[in-house]
Amino acid sequence: MKKAFFLYNALSGKGLIKNKIHKIIDFLTQNDFEVTIRPTQAPLDAYLTTLELCKRNFYDIVICSGGDGTLNEVIQGLMNSEKKIPIGYIPSGSTNDFATTLKIPKKFTSALESIVTGTSLSCDIGSFNDKYFEYIAAFGAFTEVAYETPQQYKNMLGHAAYILEGLKHISNIKSYKLKIKINKSEIIEGEFIFGMVSNTASVGGLLSTGDFSINDGLYEVTLIKTPTSLLELQSVLSSLLNLKQTINTDYITFFKASEIYIESETDIPWTLDGEFGGSQKIINIKNNNKAVEFIINQDK
Numbered sequence: 001m002k003k004a005f006f007l008y009n010a011l012s013g014k015g016l017i018k019n020k021i022h023k024i025i026d027f028l029t030q031n032d033f034e035v036t037i038r039p040t041q042a043p044l045d046a047y048l049t050t051l052e053l054c055k056r057n058f059y060d061i062v063i064c065s066g067g068d069g070t071l072n073e074v075i076q077g078l079m080n081s082e083k084k085i086p087i088g089y090i091p092s093g094s095t096n097d098f099a100t101t102l103k104i105p106k107k108f109t110s111a112l113e114s115i116v117t118g119t120s121l122s123c124d125i126g127s128f129n130d131k132y133f134e135y136i137a138a139f140g141a142f143t144e145v146a147y148e149t150p151q152q153y154k155n156m157l158g159h160a161a162y163i164l165e166g167l168k169h170i171s172n173i174k175s176y177k178l179k180i181k182i183n184k185s186e187i188i189e190g191e192f193i194f195g196m197v198s199n200t201a202s203v204g205g206l207l208s209t210g211d212f213s214i215n216d217g218l219y220e221v222t223l224i225k226t227p228t229s230l231l232e233l234q235s236v237l238s239s240l241l242n243l244k245q246t247i248n249t250d251y252i253t254f255f256k257a258s259e260i261y262i263e264s265e266t267d268i269p270w271t272l273d274g275e276f277g278g279s280q281k282i283i284n285i286k287n288n289n290k291a292v293e294f295i296i297n298q299d300k
Contacts, residue, residue, distance in 0.1 A: 002060045004028060005053055006037045007046055007074065009066030017065050017092045020108055024090070031116045046070050050077025057083055061295060063115060065090035068098055072134060072273040078292055079125060079132040086293040088115035098135045101200045101214060102296050114297040121298060122290035123214050124199055129284055133272040137285055140194035141173045141224070175226040176268055181261040194224040197260060197285050217289035218256040225251045260285045
């Protein structure tokens with residue numbers, strides 16, 4: 001029998017996972033899993049629990065259910081451990097961008113089937129100074145919306161909650177003067193209102209980042225220069241959200257990189273996987289190629 005540790009966030013999404021626990025445990029048991037279960041108790045509990053699991057060297061898989069924030073804590077625990085345990089993910093948050101990228105089904109029964117019948121896929125994980133992220137590190141315009149939007153609004157409105165919250169911030173967009181070194185060589189300098197280092201098919205369920213690979217050792221980087229007027233800002237945002245067919249290259253820059261070093265004259269607030277990642281003047285982001293394994297159905 002495979003030994004599985006099931007870690008879930010009972011508050012994630014609409015909290016519906018609490019009503020499915022029996023079915024999940026029963027399904028896993030029927031498929032020869034010996035299951036230990038724990039609901040998260042507080043912020044960072046998933047991180048600390050995963051750290052302890054890796055030290056025990058007892059479990060074959062850690063199955064987690066929650067949103068991107070819960071999954072991020074599990075990733076933090078794995079990346080700070082010498083032993084890596086494969087992850088099975090049952091998405092239950094409001095957006096679940098990374099699950100969309102991995103083509104993990106939203107229906108919990110289908111996600112369970114993928115864990116039982118799936119195969120291992122090694123995924124890139126990003127270093128952000130002394131932290132880690134699985135799919136996005138971003139700063140600037142609207143990035144604070146993800147962690148400032150009240151959970152009850154996310155539950156009720158889904159993606160619309162992020163848009164409504166974002167409208168409150170349009171008059172407070174800040175500009176940051178940056179020096180950016182790409183792969184330890186090429187340098188970009190200028191003033192920017194937004195920057196995103198991503199490894200995902202969507203951000204907030206709204207933005208398609210185009211051609212990418214989950215484990216090619218490269219990140220897709222998007223930078224938006226500071227517009228000179230609100231009209232130009234509207235044009236840039238419409239282009240970024242794919243409301244236009246043509247990207248405004250006068251203000252938006254795309255490139256791929258395995259490592260990005262950023263220097264700022266002032267502290268920049270960052271969001272990592274939809275959660276507040278702290279404020280920094282110096283940021284070193286590095287792609288850790290194929291660092292964590294997910295168990296998924298790769299035929300989907």
